[in-house]
Structures are given as structure tokens and as C-alpha cells.
Amino acid sequence: MNGTNHGHAEDPAAALRQTSLRVTKQRVAVLEAVRDHPHADTESVIRSVRGSLPTVSHQAVYDSLHTLTEVGLLRCIQPSGSVARYERRIGDNHHHLVCRSCGLIVDVDCTVGHAPCLVPSHDAGFRVEAAEVTFWGLCPDCADSGSAADTDRLASSV
Amino acid sequence: MNGTNHGHAEDPAAALRQTSLRVTKQRVAVLEAVRDHPHADTESVIRSVRGSLPTVSHQAVYDSLHTLTEVGLLRCIQPSGSVARYERRIGDNHHHLVCRSCGLIVDVDCTVGHAPCLVPSHDAGFRVEAAEVTFWGLCPDCADSGSAADTDRLASSV
């Protein structure tokens, strides 16, 4: 539950320095934003970053998110029908529970054990590198309220 | 491997009739297009449908894809970074292998057995209805050619 990355999970600047990336306040702010809002979409990250840096361009945030994802400091997830979302918990092969109704995303630990936690029944010659698991359902709140209306819509999409 | 749906896998018109949907040539053509091009994106479906119906609007195809997905005749999948793709193999809880390099998608049967084939380690109070598994890797072709260049890019995104 503590720093899973390379021992720098809590210090964005240090994390950046360990890569060959320049340490800019924009990138630090993006890392902090994602740390503070797990599974945030780009829009939320921009809003959050502008809390400390009111003038950042959306482009800078897009660039940062891409770059940081590329070097492995962030992970990008995109459940069907959702925009890109980012998280800092990387390298532990965890998966996600997604609410079909409100879009809430919650982490779940690997179903079986260690990565790769799953092996396809046949791999069609692929060099398989990772398994990504998304559990679809209803979060507690949505399951309680309006479960009838939702259930209809859901039956068909499974 | 044969008709998995309700015994009408090969006859689009019959499949439509079993739902309460009207049998229009546009919908039949969309079903045929997806049957003939599994995992096709909307753009490809449009192109394919226009082979037999040169004047269909893209809107008609979008509508048909949505409607057919809603009634369960199609399934929509959207691997991260990809546009929506559709397939007709439904109800058998199979999963997908996706090539990170060229985007090729291949079906794989359910890893463990029957649906729901996976149960999260803890469900955070969710009412879990389905597990979607995506295996990421390199298809045989991409693994052969230019594997060095790709490997770099990939190492970071797992």
C-alpha cells in the first residue's frame, strides 16, 4: 500500500529526475493532481493543476500526461465509453471496477495473484505482455437508487 | 463456434425479426458487415455497408450499431486508444487479444470457463455483472518485424 513505484511515489520532482525528463512545475503539478485524484480524466487534471498554476494551457497538460505515461510514471485507462483517465498506482497489476451508471472507478487487486495474473487459453501467436481486467457493474449508490431503471438498460449490454 | 446467439446467427433478417425491431435493409447490411468483418470500427462498417447500399448516411449506421448493440445482436468493444469496434459473437463471454503495434484484435475463449469467469478479490460493494479481459501484446507479424523499436515503446506502458 505504500510507494510501489521506484520508491519515489510521494515526491513528484524526484520521480521526474529519475527519468531523463526535465523537472517543470507543470509536470510536477500534473503528477500531484493525479496523485490526489486517482482515475481523474484530463479535464479534471487541468482544473486541478490550474489550482496552483492558473495559466497552464490544456496542451501542456495533455503533453505532460502523455509523456509521463510513456516513461511509466502514470498509467492511462479508458473503459469503454469513457474519456482517458490517469492513475499513479502502477506496476502492481491491479484492475478496475467500473460503475455502468455513474462511471465511478475503483481499484481492485489482482484477481489471481501476481502479474501476469491471467494467461489466455490460446494466444494466436501473440507475444502477450499484459492482461487488463475491467469489472462492470453498479456501485453501491447506483445499485440502491433507481436500480429498476438501470437494470433494464444493463441487461442488454452484457 | 457455430451460432451462439439464439440460433439465428447466420440470418440477419431473422435475427432482427426476433427482436421487436423493424427489418430494414440498412440494419441487415450493418449486421452482414459486422459478420463479415469482425471487430470492424464504425468507419469500416460504413464503407462495407456502402458496398451494397451506396447512399446510406453515416448517421443510419451509427444508429443501427447502437440499436443492435442495445438489443444484444452486436457487442461493442473499445480497447484503450481505439475507436468503437463491433462484433457479432456475443453471449459466450470471450475475450480479446489486442496488438499494441497494429491494433489487430483476435478473439480468445474465456480464460477460466463460464461467465462470470472472474470474481474480483473484493468488490467494494459493487454489484458486479461482467468481467472484461483484454490481453495486450504483439501479434505475430509485429513481433517479427521491428521488434526492437516496439519493445522500447512498450516497456513503459505496461
Added chain:
DNA sequence: TGCTTCTTTTGAATCAGTCAAGGAAAGAGC
């Protein structure tokens, strides 16, 4: 400090997908 290279800003463009209104066609009943 000065220089080089990488980043960010600015502003416009692209692309998938959606909205809305009117015309067209499917299917039910006669």
C-alpha cells in the same frame, strides 16, 4: 552567464460521435 535543447503557449484544426427536424419506409389492419 550563455547556449542548447526540451517545454510550454497560443490558436487553429481534426475526428469520432451526437442532435434535431423533416421525409421515407416497414408492418399492421382492412
Added chain:
DNA sequence: GCTCTTTCCTTGACTGATTCAAAAGAAGCA
């Protein structure tokens, strides 16, 4: 086969997320 009602398709404009490109600005090395 004909008519009516309801559902579906066409047209054309629009939205929202993301990307492109050029020029200005900062980071880090010598």
C-alpha cells in the same frame, strides 16, 4: 393491394476530446 401509424433514415449542423504547428520560454549543462 391500400392506408395509416410508428419507427427509421437523411441531411446538415454541432459538440467535445484530442492533436498539430509555430514561436516564445524555461531547464540544465558547460
